[in-house]
Amino acid sequence: MNRHRVLTLVLLGCVLQPPAPGLAAPVSTIDADAEQKTLVDRLVLDRATTLATAEKRAFDRERTLLAQLDERDKQLRRSLAQRKQSEADAASTRAELLHVTAERERLVADIAARDATYRAELAEYRRIIASLASSPSAERRQDLARYADGDRIGAFPVLEARTRAEEAAREKANKLKAAEEYRQLAALAADMKDRGEKTTDEVVRLWQAAAERDPGDLWTWIFLARLHQEAGHTVEAGDAAARALHAATQPRDRSVALNTLGDVQVAAGDLAAARKSFEDSLQIDRRLAAANPGSAEAQRDVSVSLNQLGDVQVTTGDLVAARKSFEDSHQILTRLAAANPGSAQAQRDVSISLNRLGDVQVAAGDLAAARKSFEDSHQIRTRLAAANPGSAEAQRDVSVSLNRLGDVQVAAGDLAAARRSFEDS
CATH class of the missing domain: 1.25.40.10 (Tetratricopeptide repeat domain)
Structure with missing residues (x-):
């Protein structure tokens, strides 16, 4: 074997095999790693065959032999998947599959020895596929195995849809994290406002930043409604209060949102609407208090709603x-x-x-x-x-x-x- 061929096989080994572990791993981990390596190797060899054939990176005889070995590989894997063979026949099939795989690797190494671009492209493909195969998502790994088994038409759109869904989930998680950080800043800014060190508008800006990133947070809208009301922004206060009511998913949250909306409606002079809001809130609080008579908080909530309703009744x-x-x-x-x-x-x-x-x-x-x-x-x-x-x-x-x-x-x-x-x- 010439020196060039030896160097190429070493480089290709980096493509076809992961680095050896430094410490002994549990058997289950070794099995999982071996399964992952086998899957990645299959996909890299499949890609190597496609590149060699479609882009004519190999001699005619090599392309022909690669195509034959590729077809034989699929036949052997289908036989193993059907599980209809005896143990002896299955062992023979596995042995032949190893031989076919070794022949494919040899041919790919020969082509890579002559074509640095081919070798580099396979190395990058291995890196990408290895990352996908090591995904913490079991579903993504299963989709990749389905792709490797030949169901590319069925597996690819699933992988693509899963990628988009996971991207959206990451974006949402990042936005929620940023929203929480803006809420923390807003709480500090509110404290500074009460000390005369920040304006109401400055605090509103921070709460609005939180609302843009997490529009489903009830208390963000409640604080915005109160701050807008404090600043005399009647329209904005009403919008924030309505958004709070929309964000309320639990009965007590809905009661709090209704009371906030009622306060805004009083400030806007819509006393009839305010009375309706406070009455609706009171009905919720009474149901909760009846369901939990030992709760001091539930009883006090009824008292708060009664006081707010009483105030608007006095005004009217x-x-x-x-x-x-x-x-x-x-x-x-x-x-x-x-x-x-x-x-x-x-x-x-x-x-x-x-x-x-x-x-x-x-x-x-x-x-x-x-x-x-x-x-x-x-x-x-x-x-x-x-x-x-x-x-x-x-x-x-x-x-x-x-x-x-x-x-x-x-x-x-x-x-x-x-x-x-x-x-x-």
């Missing part, structure tokens, strides 16, 4: 309905506070509900009931302030409750009591 002048909404909310919050007496927030929620109720009682002209509501709220806030004397919020709450109480005392004609309330505040 339906004071009877508003009073009922606030009374129902107050009852829920009172039960939650009783179940969690150590929670200052639960107690404060009750005081807020009493103030809401007192306001609508004043509007309805029931000053006695309003005075009672404000007095009860004041007592709660006084206890909370005494328990936390260092809290500016707790002290301010007491002052607010005293002013409300003073106002209703004035309206009721009890000026002496009103004077004391205002002085104490």
Whole structure:
């Protein structure tokens, strides 16, 4: 064998065989690697035959012999696939297949020895096919085996469709990752806005970047709706709220989106639509609370929806309905506070509900009931302030409750009591 032929066989060996492993691998891994190598070798030899024949890279006798060996290879593989042979016949078939494969490799090596372009093209083909054969996708490997077995017409469009689907999945995953990173930036920017270090429009820009990359995220649209509303962008706020409702797939998410939409509709002056949104949200919350009576969160959600509905009922002048909404909310919050007496927030929620109720009682002209509501709220806030004397919020709450109480005392004609309330505040 001349030196040129030896060098070519070495180079072709790089094409037809993977590098030897440095460490012993488990038997299952060795079997899988051997199966993968056999598949790649088959496809490389098939490609080598096609190149030699179609582009006349070989002598006539070589092309003829390659075609004959290729056909014999297929016949032998079909025989093995049918599994109708005895074990002895199958062993004989496998032995002949090895011989045919060796002859094909020898012929390909002879052609590659004379044609560097042919050799380089096969090496690149092996690299591509080896990458495909080592794909983590079992389906892609199965499609490639189907191609190697001769069903190219059937296998290729499947491989192409799978490639497009996987490309789309990668693109979507990249967009979702980028969206999450923009949401993280937006959260930090919102904190900076609250500190006076960024504008609302700057925060909106980041949330919009997240929405463009992940339009199905509910909270992205809710934050955008709130920020647009804060900036006075009524149309944009309404669009974001509608997108939030569309993105809501779970009942509680839908309730949150409806409440957000209702707030935007109130700001836009569409009170009838807002009332409908809050009523729909309340129906969802009540169903969830009934299904999970032990959930404080579910009960509190009902209270929130009742308060939002009550506010719009007050605005439209339906004071009877508003009073009922606030009374129902107050009852829920009172039960939650009783179940969690150590929670200052639960107690404060009750005081807020009493103030809401007192306001609508004043509007309805029931000053006695309003005075009672404000007095009860004041007592709660006084206890909370005494328990936390260092809290500016707790002290301010007491002052607010005293002013409300003073106002209703004035309206009721009890000026002496009103004077004391205002002085104490």
